[in-house]
Amino acid sequence: MAASSNEIQQKIRELIYNTCIHLDDYQWEEWHDNCSENFNYAIKAYSPEVQADIKYHGGDKEYMESITKLLNKHNSDQSPLRRHCTVYRVDVAEDGKSATAISSLVVHQTQLDGVNSHVDAGTTSVFLVGRYNDKFVIDGDSIKFEDREVRLDTRRLDKGTHWPI
């Protein structure tokens, strides 16, 4: 028996929350496993300075896999990021084969080595504020991310980060 719309909505909520844990804990492969082969990722914001929608980061599944694989080759700020996410709504298509979700997102950063660790390590601040706009592909019991747009309100990103949000 096919899952009901309510059951799919609940599974999608769980998927979004579990993905936050994967991303918080640097479990990149688990994250990629929850993305379809056609997955596309983008971090975007509207810039009132230049009055344009700006894409800050992103690519297809292959690109996101390659850059997370190479993270240990790079010098990065290792200050942990923690995603606080609330799923606002999940809409399942009538045919039950796709869905969209909108989630509110706040990411906090707790300083480790980003400035002077003796002084700053342990200090938590808001790293960014935005939304996840997600699309999913549903095939029986399988639900995978088809598209994730991280839509930022925050545009002053200072040092930035190497990690996907």
Place this chain on the structure above:
Amino acid sequence: MSSRNHAQWNATPDLQRGEWVDSRIYSDEQIFEDELNKIWKKTWIPVCHESELKEAYSFRTMTIAREPVIVVRGKDMVVRAFLNVCPHRGNMIERRPSGNYKKGTPSGTPKTMTCMFHAWSFDMKGKCVNISRKEAGYQDRLNENQVGLRELKCEVYFGGFVWVSLNDDIGVSVAEFAKGSLDVLLPSLSEEPLEVFHYHKAIIPCNYKLWHDTNCEFYHDYLHYHNRITGFNDAYFARKNNGFDGGHINVGSFEVQYENYEGSHGREELSFPHLPPNHWYMIDMFPGVNFNLRGSALRCDLMTPLGPNSVMIEFRGLGLASDSKKDRQTRIDHHNSIWGPFGRNLHEDLLAVTGQGASMHPLAESRKILHGRHENETIHDENGMRHYYEEWGKLLDRNPSDPMQKFKPYPEFKEQVAQREAAAAVE
């Protein structure tokens, strides 16, 4: 000798003058104030790109040396700059980062810059066009002709960048100010109109010159896995670091092997006009501007010094205005892969200068910062920084190696100037 005690650590390096600087130039409050007054208020600063002011009556706001500035495009399509300050009670006239005056504001009529405080209005040429209840308050003692905006020197040059100077007496055009340093990219940037596709900003707790230094020296490519894997070869190490009068430099090109970085691709299909495939030029202009053209994407860093240990850096990415949607997206992806706020290189550079800022904060003990590498003025030579600080020392009349003492010309550059003058005399 291995490690050093305090006296050894503070001893003058066994190098020539100019081959090290004193870290107080990156942290001293008074030096910073001198820099604002003697450098930043005196020179040309690019503040935005003309593609941010596409239509008549559009505007952008910014700050130069703490002075609020507004740039507007008039109905005659000429771009002009003004102090963004109302002559009445000193309020900032425009608070938004950008917009268009075709539509009126709550206090003002369309097609005017109107101070919301008391509704004094100005046209796009800075002329005051309305003093509210003028006769009732000022009778015949003051009229609009006496209270125009303060106009600033403004030029659109070098691929459409808008340059502003607070100095009415600057006396040179941007091209003259550049002293030839921009020429290497003029053909690529002048062939057709450019357009901004990327903007973000960072406020970093370090002195502005530390960011400029990082843009001026490539020895720090050890910081970047991407640059090592795509760059380190004979042609890379042969790149020339060229000094120009005025403290400007540019860096010669070579062919980057982008495909050596997994997930990355060559940029040859979208090279800027006249640029060989996958080539990479860079220009660092005094006192803090960087143009960086990597094949398909132009990056421009504009700095606004906020304090001796704080700088705002605005990062722009530009492509060709004629780009198809698909080409534009490819350019954006090329740009973001290393230069976006989530890209591979920019984060690393910003981490490094943050670390310098943490070590060289105001009132920190002074240190000797070495700029002494000589490699025949090629990519890992530190002549770019030495060249910058000779100009800096001249303008402030401070010795970069001992900034409480007066400036003396660097021996290295005295020789170069003499050689240049001799060559000019022969010509």
